[in-house]
Amino acid sequence: MKPHQTNSLKGIAKKFGVSVSTVSRVLSGQAEKYRIGAETARTIAEFARKENFTPNPIAKGLRLRRTNTIGLVIADVINPFFAGIASEIANATRNLGYSLILSDSKGDLTLEKQAVELLWQRQVDGMIVCPASESFEHLARYAKERRALVLVDQVSPEIGLPYVTSDNFAAGKMATAHLLEHGHKRIACLQGRPTTITSRLRVQGYAAALAGRGIAFDPAIVVGDSFDEQGGYLDTKLLLQSGRDVTAILALSDPLALGALRALAEAGRRVPDDISIVAFDDQPYMAHLASPLTAIAQASLEMGAAAVKILIERMRAPDAVTTGGGVLLPVSLIPRKSVRRM
C-alpha cells in the first residue's frame, strides 16, 4: 500500500477521505466559519502541523492575486545607510508575514526602472523604493494606478506618492549653523551628486544658514559630483590647491568625509586645528577616528520602519485616496571633536 502524497491539499484530502475544500478551509482557519466537524478539523490541522505543510504560496498567489510578497528596490545595499533601511524593512516585513524581494539598483536609473517593472510583474503586493536619482516620472504613474508604493530617502512630494525621508534641508542648515556658531565663515561643501534631491536640499539648507548670517553663497566652494571616498579625496585636494581660504568643510556623506580626511592628511592639515569638518551620516566608527567627527545622524532604521508602516496601511486600504503625504524624519547633530571654535 503506497502512502498518499501529502504535499498538496489534494493529497491530504485523499488521505483523510475528505474533499480538497474541507482541507483548504481548515488550513485557512475557516473551519468554524464553515462549521466543519471538530474532529475532522483537528485531525487535519494536526497533521498539517506535524508534516509542516503549508498551502503552496504560488498556487495561492495565482488564485488570490495576492502573493504576500513585498518588493524593495534599494540604491546600494553595501552602503551602511541603505543597509540600515534594508535591514529594518526586512525585519518588519518578516514579522508581518511577508517575504521580501530585494533588488539593488546600484544607483542606476535604468536598473531601477527594470527592477520596479519586474517586481510588479512578479505581483508583489506592495513595494518600497529608494530612488536613485531625481527622475520620478517612471514611478508617478503608479500613483495614478493606486498601487501600494512608498518612496524612501530620495523623494518628491509632488508626484503624489507616499514617502519617508530625512529633513534634509534642516540637516544642511543645522550642520552649517553649527559651524557658523563656532565662528567659521568660509565653509566649503562637498555636495555629492548634485542631481540628487538629498544633495540639493542639504545645499539649500547650507545656503539658508549662510544667508541667515548675511554670508554670500560662493559656488566655487560647493564642489563635487559623487558621494564616494575618491570624490571626497579629489575635491578636497583641488579645494586645497585652489588656495581658497576655507576654514571648514561640510561633507554630505561619510565616504566623502573619509576622502577629505585623506586629502587633508596628505596636505599636512590637521583636524580640527587647521580645518574643521562636519560629516553626514553618523557611523559607529566616527567616534574612533583620529579626530572624532562631528556628524549629522539620520534615523535610517526608523526610516525603514516608517516605510513599512505606511506601505501596510496603503495595502490594507487599496481604495483610500492616495494622499501622497509623507514623513519627514528629524535628524540630529552629534558633536564630537572635529569642529574648532575660531
Add this chain to the structure above:
Amino acid sequence: MKPHQTNSLKGIAKKFGVSVSTVSRVLSGQAEKYRIGAETARTIAEFARKENFTPNPIAKGLRLRRTNTIGLVIADVINPFFAGIASEIANATRNLGYSLILSDSKGDLTLEKQAVELLWQRQVDGMIVCPASESFEHLARYAKERRALVLVDQVSPEIGLPYVTSDNFAAGKMATAHLLEHGHKRIACLQGRPTTITSRLRVQGYAAALAGRGIAFDPAIVVGDSFDEQGGYLDTKLLLQSGRDVTAILALSDPLALGALRALAEAGRRVPDDISIVAFDDQPYMAHLASPLTAIAQASLEMGAAAVKILIERMRAPDAVTTGGGVLLPVSLIPRKSVRRM
C-alpha cells in the same frame, strides 16, 4: 468597442485572433520550433515588447515548478561584511535573470530555520544561506534531498553541502604570526561568539601560530562571547583590569576592534605604543582611525560571487552527485600602523 485586455496570453490571443498556445509559443521563443507563421510571430512579439508584456511569473511558476527565484538567508545585512556578500549576490542573480528573496535571520537560529522553511515553501529554485551558528542539522537534510543550496561563511565540510568561506584558520594564524614576528608574546584574543565556526577556526589558527613559537595557549586571555562593539569594549576593559600583561590584541571583528579602541582610550593606553592591535574584517574607515588598524581582509564580494556560481551549477545539474565540495577563499593582511615592533 471595448479594447481587449492585453495583460494575459488569453487577452493577446483574442486580440490577434489566434490561440493562447500560439502566443505562448511566440513569447517563449519557440516560434520557429513550432513553425509559427513568420508574420503572426512578428506581430505578437512586437506587440508584447511595445506593451511591455511578460507572461505572469506566478502562473508560470505554478505550471513549470520553477520560479526563477533564489532565496538568501543572511545573518545580518547591516553588518558590512554580510552587506558585501548580499550586494554581490543581488547583482549576480539579477544579471542571471533571477529574483532574490531576502531574509535576515538576525543571527538567530530559530529565525534562520523558519526562513529556510519558508523559502522552500515559496518554491525558490535555489538558496544561499549564511548560517547563524554551528548548527547545521536542519540544513543537512537538504543535502540528501539534492536541493540546490549553498552555504556561506559559517560552514561545515561534513554535511555534504557545497560551501564558500574564507580560510579562517589561515587568517587567525596569519594575524597572530604577524604579531609574533613583531616580537609580541602575550597576545589576547577577542574571540567573538565562540560557538561559531569562524571564531573557532580563527582561534585554532591563533593557537597554531603560538604553538609554532613554543608559546603556551592561555585561555585566560582568549575572551568574549559576542562580535559587537559593546562586547569588545567590556572584554578589553576586563582584560586591562585583570592586570594580565598583554602587549597585543587580536580582535575577530571590526566592531570588536572599535570597542577595544574605546576601552583602551578610556584607560589612557595608546595604540600602538602601549598595545598593538590586529583586527578582522578590513573596512574602508580603518585607514583613517587615530591609529590606522592593521587588518585581515576577507573577500566578501568574491564570496557572494562564488556562492552564486556554485549555486547556478547545482541548479543546472540537479541530478549531479552533490559532492559537497567547497571553496576556501584566501584572506590577506593589510599592514597599517597599529602594530608596534617590540
Add this chain to the structure above:
DNA sequence: GTGAAAGCGCTAACAG
C-alpha cells in the same frame, strides 16, 4: 502551422 484541452495547487461561489 495551429488549436483544444489538461492540469499545476489553490480558493470560493454555489449547491446541497
Add this chain to the structure above:
DNA sequence: CTGTTAGCGCTTTCAC
C-alpha cells in the same frame, strides 16, 4: 456540515 466546480494564467501534449 461538506462536496462539486470553475477558474486564476500558463505550458505542453496531442490532434488535425
